[in-house]
Amino acid sequence: MKRKSQEGIAARGGARAALSSLSLAQGKRARLWRLLYAHGPANGTLMVLPLDQGLEHGPTDFFPNPPALDTTYQLRLALEGRYSAIALGIGLAEKYVHEHAGEIPLILKLNGKTNIADDAEATSPAFATVEDAVRLGADAVGYTVYVGSPRQETEIREYGKVRAECERLGMPLVVWAYPRGRDIEAKGGKGSLYAQDYAARVAEELGADVVKLHEPAPETGESPAPYRTLREDAQARLRRVVRSAGRVMVLFSGGVKNDDDAAVLRKVRLYMECGATGVMFGRNMWLRPMDEALALTRRVRALLQRHPR
Amino acid sequence: MKRKSQEGIAARGGARAALSSLSLAQGKRARLWRLLYAHGPANGTLMVLPLDQGLEHGPTDFFPNPPALDTTYQLRLALEGRYSAIALGIGLAEKYVHEHAGEIPLILKLNGKTNIADDAEATSPAFATVEDAVRLGADAVGYTVYVGSPRQETEIREYGKVRAECERLGMPLVVWAYPRGRDIEAKGGKGSLYAQDYAARVAEELGADVVKLHEPAPETGESPAPYRTLREDAQARLRRVVRSAGRVMVLFSGGVKNDDDAAVLRKVRLYMECGATGVMFGRNMWLRPMDEALALTRRVRALLQRHPR
């Protein structure tokens, strides 16, 4: 049997690698190319504006910037800020995007839940399908997997059905890989390096194309070994989870709003230097007044443009 | 890429906006138009007569007005009172409406439950389908979602299947968005502004066309922040939930019967002034003697006619 040299199996990751993969279905390649090279920074990085917080957290999240309660706010920001994509559930996608369809790529978020019940046994049911995404001209679907939840059986099984549909229809799959549930809380919490690192690997093994993660927190000693005794700085932690995601492109989330633009930009720079493919910042963008949001967006974009993939 | 001006993305809501949306399927538009402009006030507002209380609460609800136990009572009221639609489950829809089919639009309520068990883990199973609605010539389906219930996984997943069927068949979807379950009770109760405001947003993100809500109660300090410290008057609260519903048309429910006609009318006026698309009053209508019910109906209609949408 003919064997390729070791060099032929070198590690690769990021956008260029993803697109050049021989195994990529044609439709998935077409859609990923649009996200990576036709919109946003258009250099293989991703700058996604998500808006599912109204379902996940309630209107509470919009109080700091009431105009953001109206989805036209985020749509305008996505369009004028020239994001790579806007991520919306079916309700917002159908009622707001139509007249701008084609101008801004859509990531249709398929599942979600409220935070009225606590997350001890979190599970995220789907209320839209990959076929809806095709019908709406979306360029990807988004799907939350609550990694390590006591309900992980449901989480993984339902994910598997969505993955199969993505395969069938050539639809890229962006996984919100969120450690969640009483067991992860007992092992150091959802924000720990252990939790985020595990989530990154789960996304890779489950077959995501892109994974949304949170920046891992410093270790507090409650994680399982060997994480418990790791004393890595932010950069090392970020590089670790990016490595654990393998060939899955990593987007870091912004989390709660930070009023300090410079701090936000430092985060983005840090993420990109550590190998991220991009960012998916919601509240840190659309909770700012429009001019400030657009200004910060421009600076984030400029930053991403310095990290072609 | 060509970008539309900011004005092109202005917020819009209500009937006119809904019907002018480019994304609206033709069948759904036809049915919504019938509800909004061919029946009832016929000015873009909605006056719906619901009758699912016999299933939801038992015959108990009919004791104050025994003739109302016979569905012909409500049907007569809907016809003579010229409502926009009557909302019925499959049993009543099949056994009572046929000889008046076409005269009064039907909203086929697909799911329901008894109140024999308490609502700590409320969930509402479907016993009819969107195809039943098509077969019966209905102009919309109704579907209850118990927002925030511990069973929200089932609630949302089953909702998603109904939504997809509505999409496939061009059927408008009216969501009874009801906060329910032990967790919402622990956070201030199902009637709070927090609860109703969240429910409104959930209906929008899940893709409802019309949402049925309750008027939010004054804050008692048991809700999560920032609601806990809000001190808004009734009008501000109503406007808030209407805003949170975005482009979903809001109907307010009447709840338990109020014997004071003037008070009922004040409520309707308040709801309409705060942006509601209409009302869905059941017991406040059909628990009145027929002549009184018709008289009140006429006054409600007159009021709605002053708020074209």
Added chain:
Amino acid sequence: MKRKSQEGIAARGGARAALSSLSLAQGKRARLWRLLYAHGPANGTLMVLPLDQGLEHGPTDFFPNPPALDTTYQLRLALEGRYSAIALGIGLAEKYVHEHAGEIPLILKLNGKTNIADDAEATSPAFATVEDAVRLGADAVGYTVYVGSPRQETEIREYGKVRAECERLGMPLVVWAYPRGRDIEAKGGKGSLYAQDYAARVAEELGADVVKLHEPAPETGESPAPYRTLREDAQARLRRVVRSAGRVMVLFSGGVKNDDDAAVLRKVRLYMECGATGVMFGRNMWLRPMDEALALTRRVRALLQRHPR
């Protein structure tokens, strides 16, 4: 729009009304006609002989009359007693009815359970289908719904699938509407007027064609208001539940065996005078020696013949 006069919406019920409904599918009308006018009293009343007690209660029920353990006993009684129909599960229907198929209408009971576990969370799974009923030439299917059970989600959802199949195949649906479970026990018990009245309404809202109920017991003060304080006699209670069933035809069950023929006949007379469409007596018939059972059957039939519907 043309409006029909109030008279056009008058209440109607019973067999004649059911058959004259414009909304009745042709196959369902044909089968109901056979049950109501070609067999049994043949005057729009129903006299059904049920036999599912062997599954529901075990062979225990046959001890008072051992020959009844052999289904040929009930089949002979049904044939010679000229019942409107015999109600059997698939096992008995397939193994005993064939050579008399056509002579006696069959109501195929689709679901059931043992009483080995208690009824705190009662639910009744189906083990046969509406297609089985069609294949066996049945004229209706029977389906138990445990009203108000903690498992009501399953009860109602599974019922809904059976209802849709009945619709598709033109098969009448007889609902055993049985209040059951720990919650109804905490509210006065399954036999109370509250429970039976609620069950009657549930059957109507869910879309039954015929409902099997128990005669409601006198109020003990444990039911919810307003039932708690009702002091109605047997006739008033029966009339109430018949009214709550609306256009669904009501059959009353016989319950445990009463050795006093005259008492049984008084019950039948009472039920018919209060608006019932008929009776479904099992143990009160087939636990009697054959000659006594046939004699009582003849007297019941004679009684029903005085109440044409």
Added chain:
Amino acid sequence: MKRKSQEGIAARGGARAALSSLSLAQGKRARLWRLLYAHGPANGTLMVLPLDQGLEHGPTDFFPNPPALDTTYQLRLALEGRYSAIALGIGLAEKYVHEHAGEIPLILKLNGKTNIADDAEATSPAFATVEDAVRLGADAVGYTVYVGSPRQETEIREYGKVRAECERLGMPLVVWAYPRGRDIEAKGGKGSLYAQDYAARVAEELGADVVKLHEPAPETGESPAPYRTLREDAQARLRRVVRSAGRVMVLFSGGVKNDDDAAVLRKVRLYMECGATGVMFGRNMWLRPMDEALALTRRVRALLQRHPR
């Protein structure tokens, strides 16, 4: 309407009755005939060799006779002992029977479980289908129903799907009707007359063709009335459960191994005299050395041949 005389509805049971039933599907008749008249005693009785104990109890069961761990042992016994059929799960059926297919009828056992968890909530999942049985040329399928288990909803519902498939494909259905679970234990235990008698009736009402039961134990006073006070001898108990099975053919199981051949034969004689159609003895056969097993098999067969059905 023409009525047949009472004689026309006489009770019948056993093989001849089963095969002469007008309602029997042609494929099911062909397969039952092979089992009853072409193999084994070939006189309408059944002598089935079951082998599912490795799954149900683990290799533990084979310790008394290690060669029996190899399925070729049971296959040789079935072939040389000329059994009516061998009952195997899909794994053994596919890996061992092929080269003898046609020589020995196969009953494909569709479901099973381990005994590692206790039986308080026993339920038996299927891992093969009726279509597998058709593909493998089986003459029947076997299916365990845990009668009265807290999981009886699942037990009965899943059974119903298998039954429908058997109907569709003309496949006889042998039900292992096993009382099981905490509720039956609280009512006198799975081996009681109450339990076995109920199980027999359940098998009949659910539509089995053949039922496997255990010989009921003497009453200990823990069963529900009226069983509690019955004082019947073994023969009366056996006749009772055979009667409760009605037209379903009854096979009695052998249970744990009895080293006394004469005792085993006395049991077989007793069962046949009490109306059984045959026996399904596993451990009592294949835990004996081959020559002893074959010798005992010959004596059992001789006994069955004295009871043509």
Added chain:
Amino acid sequence: MKRKSQEGIAARGGARAALSSLSLAQGKRARLWRLLYAHGPANGTLMVLPLDQGLEHGPTDFFPNPPALDTTYQLRLALEGRYSAIALGIGLAEKYVHEHAGEIPLILKLNGKTNIADDAEATSPAFATVEDAVRLGADAVGYTVYVGSPRQETEIREYGKVRAECERLGMPLVVWAYPRGRDIEAKGGKGSLYAQDYAARVAEELGADVVKLHEPAPETGESPAPYRTLREDAQARLRRVVRSAGRVMVLFSGGVKNDDDAAVLRKVRLYMECGATGVMFGRNMWLRPMDEALALTRRVRALLQRHPR
């Protein structure tokens, strides 16, 4: 009827027997042949390199050899080490194998879970399908069954669906038969001879083609009888579980890494002498530096080549 002689039913196992079985579907034979005779030792033994630990245990497992976090490491090892196959989940299979497809057989692992929640009620959901395996050109699928878990109903039922798909598509089925859950822990633990022996038999009865087991531990007296009192040496224990697997080919797992190459090789020799078809060692291979891993691989292969099947 013609009967074959006893010799015709002799026990057979291993690769040659599996391939010569008349019942083997053509596609399954083709794929098994490739695994057994075209790759790896190519003498009827199997040397499989598994990589699902990132999902099952998290990135933790890669800490001792960080390069192994990159799947190209295992792929290079599998290719250069000339393994019989590499076992991967869908994520790794799609993103890493493509350019070497055909060079190294793929076993697509269909299900998995994290170890964040404990294993008291372990169940392993599928996130890929047998059709995925066909699409990717895999030569087998892998599927974990948690033997004896309180969730065994789900485990067995879902397994059954995968088995049926394998049958339909001619795909060999490798079962990771893992005793797991609180009940097995209460009976001596997942590593006991009792547990592994039961798991081997379960794999056979459920219809696996190949089973992955762990070497059984010495008895500690906590297992059920008769295991409790067995005092067998390692060889006897291994031979026992291989016998219990019958005609299913047995692969032994390596478990946690052992730094002593000689000890690893002694294990392999022991397994092969006791009748194993091969080994599936992951961490014991890819946690070594590449040159050491390749060296050890060559020695394992040499050992397997001395045990043609």
